[in-house]
Amino acid sequence: MATLTIRNAQKSYGNIEILKGIDLDLDDGEFLVLLGPSGCGKSTLLNMIAGLETISGGEVLINDRVVNNVHPKDRDIAMVFQSYALYPNMTVGRNIGFGLEMRKMEKEERNRRIDEAAKMLQIDHLMDRKPAQLSGGQRQRVAMGRALVRDPEIFLFDEPLSNLDAKLRVEMRTEIKKLHQRLKTTMVYVTHDQIEAMTLASRIAILRNGEVQQFASPQEVYERPANIYVAGFVGSPAMNFIPATVVNEEGRFGVSFERTAHGNRGSVYLPLPEEHQALDEWVGREVVLGIRPETLTHRSDAEIALNPCLQPFECQVEVLEPTGADTLTYIEMGGEEVIARVNPYNASSPGETMSFMVDMGKASLFDPRTEQRIN
Template sequence: MGALSIRNVKKSYGDTHILKGIDLEIDKGQFLILVGPSGCGKSTLLNMIAGLDDISSGEIAIADRVVNKLSPKDRDIAMVFQSYALYPNMSVKKNIAFGLEIRKVPKAEQEEIIARVAKTLQIEHLLDRKPSQLSGGQRQRVAMGRALARNPTLFLFDEPLSNLDAKLRVEMRTEIKLLHQRLGTTIVYVTHDQIEAMTLGDRIAVMKDGEVKQFGSPQEIYDTPANLYVAGFIGSPAMNFIPVQLGEEGGHAVVVLDNGSTPQSVRLGPISEAQRAFVGKQVILGVRPEQLTDPESAHSDRTNLQSLQATVAITEPTGPDTLVTVTLNGVKTVARCHPRAAGHPGQAVTLVLDPTKALLFDPASEKRLA
């Protein structure tokens, strides 16, 4: 049974098109992430699922029931907002119980639900406190508890961690993931943070300008991005994009990388038909920083690693590794290296590239050449 189906959904205000035909579907128990920059339409789409915003055209179904004309209270959803939206004059217990009282759930059943939710979220000791007496993370747990108390078909999260500091964001991210694993709930989660998207989601919809640019699992989107936008948006640090001329040698794609003094020929994977059409033309080589590293850190079982000489421009220690910026084909390129192999600015270093992971893109259409 499909927990959520979004079929050719559009949203317009006069001649301004906010959503331009969204098609998404997830199964019961899946965790869907809507990710993209501010203004891409992700929160508008979430509000349309919730019934807080009208649909211009298309269809939204929750648990195989079309909900276009239903009010929010009749959609069997619960929403966790960025602002927590807690009642300041009520205790934690009363905040969690409020929706239950509105639906006239018997008092004894309310007590059971509150006890279960409080135990799940480890907030039993906070039930008598007011929101003003809680930390940001505790308030977020209470907001989640209020949603869990309803036991809906669908949970909607609207950037719930954006008001928290960096350390607390990581902790709450883990809490939400554990909660999903324990309860098997179906969740739609809006964020602009691609790390949240990668760590939390079963399925990710990467959005831009009111369109879904790619929909798939986190690993699919990371390993095989559909276009330059997705490749650059997902991943931290971002993928390197290097302009190259594509050649062919022995059935393999070949490119030349110049460190400013020495052109170096690099043999990539077997050339595809889509790539062969670009032989002799300019394409964009996409390489993630962890796929360009020092020989010591490279996978020892890889026999086809390609060596490159480069000069260090900048080093950025992160603790377990160091980000090393070099210049290839006139473009600043980031490699992820072991700290003791990172070198110093101005020093020559040897890097190795995993050609099986390198991607090629059409500069005009920006699509990946599969």
């Protein structure tokens, strides 16, 4: 196991900056997910950790040892690729143990490690098959087994599940989670899938245009996103963003915006909880109110009586999207299309006015100019 430190890591190709000074600190046994869209620099950063890409500036440290100029084979890391990269002419067992064979490991120890990894990944019954005889999920398990037998300080995963269908992705995601819990080894995992990131990570680093937007636990990223980009990237459906104005009514801060109800336009005032009460400089100014769909739902007077952060209002329903457990209800707030998660039995028909409630204790406020979180 190992710690991983990245200090001001930079990567440029000529005048093109790919990574613009990345700082990350990973504790022993943590699971870091590098999350972001294609082209944000996450795979480049992973390759720099592995030694497959040279670093233009800054440092990469494994166990407090600078490894900028250390050859990949001497970094004690193991990498699982998106493409599996299996040898087609070798059996599963030989694929798993080939790296150990090249290192001249004793046959007895080599076979012990291969058998142990195969049992852990539940592929011990496939040892004599060739890759062409395996499913995508089985091939990915073989690729993981090949990394596992190395017993490395750090595991690196480069979008390992992107070639699998939806059902297999879920299954393999669970296997990787179990693997980390068993081994307690430091892991770095690259993906553009925010569900993978949320379910696997100890901490997530969200990248955009070569810069870290937020580095925090999945729950903190979800509940307190650092900026509008993070808030919109994490969560499905994405967070609602509503143009609003900060107001002070009788000494209590809140937000006000336009909405449609009973076929007519009008304004809604929603008071903010006490933790948002340091907004003097924002009174009368525009903000972006961020509300996740699951915190906006049908009105329940019983719940409102128990939770003072739940604020009721009425709004006209535009569109319904039944999903089984919930009905996604589209309404208009502040001139923007907003999604609420509603119990199917409480949803009103399109064109009707419906009573909603929103948990303002879970609301986020952003500066519309900088897009950064206000508090």
